[in-house]
Amino acid sequence: MAQKPTIPKGTRDFSPVEVTKRNYIVDTIREQFRIFGFQPIETPSFENSETLMGKYGEEGDRLIFKILNSGDYLNKVDDALYASKDSSKMISKISEKALRYDLTVPFARYVVQHQNEIDFPFKRFQIQPVWRADRPQKGRFREFYQCDADVVGSTSLFQEVDFIKLYDSVFTKLNLKGVTIKMNNRKILSGIAEVIGASDKLIDFTVALDKLDKIGEEGVKKEMLTKGISEEAIEKVKPLFDFTGTTPQKIDKLRNMLALSKEGMQGVEELQFIVNLIKEIPLETAILDLDVTLARGLNYYTGAIFEVSAPKTVAMGSIGGGGRYDDLTGIFGLKDISGVGISFGLDRIYLVLEELKLFPETITTSTKALFINFGEEEALYCLKAVNMLRNHQITAELYPDNAKMKKQMGYANKRSIPYVVLAGTSEMSNKTYTVKDMQSGAQNEMNFEELNFFLK
Template sequence: VYGLYGFQQIETPAMETLQTLMGKYGEEGDKLLFKVLNSGDYLSKITSEEIEERNSLRLATKLCEKGLRYDLTVPFARYVVQHREEIQLPFKRYQIQPVWRADRPQKGRYREFYQCDADVVGSDSLLNEVELMQIVDTVFTRFGVRVCIKINNRKILTGIAEVIGEAEKIVDITVAIDKLDKIGLDGVNDELRRDGISEEAIEKLQPIIALEGTNDDKLATIASVLQASETGLKGVEETRFILDTLKTCGLNNQIELDLTLARGLNYYTGAIFEVKALDYAIGSITGGGRYDNLTGIFGLPGLSGVGISFGADRIYDVLNGLDLYPKEAVNGTKLLFINFGEKEVAYCLPILTKCRAAGIRTEIFPDSVKMKKQMAYANAKQVPYVALVGESEIAEGKLTLKNMATGEQSLVTPDELVEAIK
């Protein structure tokens, strides 16, 4: 699907220098970085005093110069800066590779997992956001998974904070609003009071907390609350453009404006997206947004980008839970040749080559053991067809083809065998 939209694939190394990785994910992220010991005598530059001090953080900086990548975004920023002379802007890239986090594994959280990222850098156009949402919609339609695409805008959140005069409390506010379904309006207001938000600010927040209706209704309410905030109104305008344009594209899945969505607040600067599966309980299975200065950390300021990331492993969990794996995705053996001995194998090998050349997944049992054992192997691997060649078949220049599902057997030439299976 990425290819359909003109994205090019790149890959970056599993390891990056710690200098590249550290300080990009916040303190929590730094703790979850897997660090790699320097090669050779890694203790050579360490004094006895430093070892006795047992300051693990300081020791780590001297013992380790490299780490496993934590996400695909920071390596991508490094790649863009490194190749800035060769890259044609806007640069549309996708990357599907594993990332590592020193986390405690549990359902939906892994130490090693695949991210499937697509980003566009060097373009401010909101058409990029529109296309990324179409990509999300197409992918989940093909998977047969019903999803809700949630959208918000960082500028709207900034505008709300400006209008109520509680700029530093925006995270507390979104967390409280997110609990509306569980604890009701009074519960949300009580929580806001506990977070130290003034009565006047809570009063102004009421229409925002109780947002309902269509996306257009919600945007109209937000715009009236944010009349005094230029930033907030810009966020409303951007969101309206994305939603209105998507109406003309005919999405298969629902898209919903959700003000409680506040992912990576210090990171995103415009639209924010998150995707939830409707028929299976798990965290978000895709996320992303617009960021303004990704490459600035590597000395190339002012390059805007927007991207999404599919969480492959969580999507596998959903496909497993809903039994949606396409049967043909498991590329098993289609045809097994039974091994009756040297002479028979010599006759079979050119036919195996012919089958494989025709795209049929074929194997021959490597040992000439009892036929019962070879058939058990075919059953265990759910191989649909078995070819048997004995003296009489060799004499006729044919082979016996057995359909394992029906038990039906037929005598065929090598050409007929290929046709029958294809």
């Protein structure tokens, strides 16, 4: 008995309807990327391991899919190493490549390799799949698409403002209201770590703080303690666990808290600049919110950090995020190139639009008219009309078999094709076509010019 086929956990097949809906989102995002001046690039699905490892922090490294070397991948492993069963030491011997974890680090590698061909500031967008060895759950997959836009070669905070507007523009076009763009600055987090005496634990501090909405105040405190952050330091950071108020009020609180930190105050001023500009060019749909616990847990952010939350009526994690990474290309040898970028989570945005029923009904209609097949002669007559309609950018098709009328009409119904075209002996002699509206049942006979105009 043949084994029932399956697919790996965290991956999915997509039906024609699902692909059409996904393309609707991608096309909307791509259109706005281009309107905002970004250019498309693509990078390989896998990179050399050293390109990816060490760029996402300890947690990120564990989620990178490693690719076994081709051929006898154990030939570089000696008996002692094999017997030790130490996978962390063995991995470099048996795997030299890995599936990309995101699109940002490969982009940084791209910039370094092609620096002599690029005009800076370089604005690129990229829409490709990424892979993470995460535990699959609702809205979290092991294979998923990211839709990224980045600018490298400019330190101007006008770029951050532009990205906030880009988020707002995309969600406005998708008619997705109530989206919140959370914003913070890694300099503020560094400043807080400095004033509480935990600068040497900055990464541990930010990774734990970033989990506040997931594990709560006590969970964050417990994780900080296990990472060696003192109870005295945790007590000083306690005001962040309930950091409420309007954005101006939050900024004032930060000024008071970070008065003795030069880096922290620089982060506050950067936030203030962005907030002031957004007041001058208000957002249409999205809500901008200052969230001082936002850290995103990634090592390469150095300035502004963004994370986008779905409307509160939908139980979903972040649907986008990004930030500034002043030194990312430096790890590949290209110094003093500042970058900032954002990402849209296609799969989660899909789930949100589906739950809120925001997909336009018309996008799933792929074929406008189905021509019924009454036989070889009639089919040829219809096929000529189908070809002319396609030349006029009208989606039309001929049912391929001379099947029973009930079967052909049922096929049109199942595919939600709005119009069926019939052409028998009578229509052929009159050089006409009978068009049936599948919703109302109404039928009208018309010549090709009338048919073409009607379907348009």
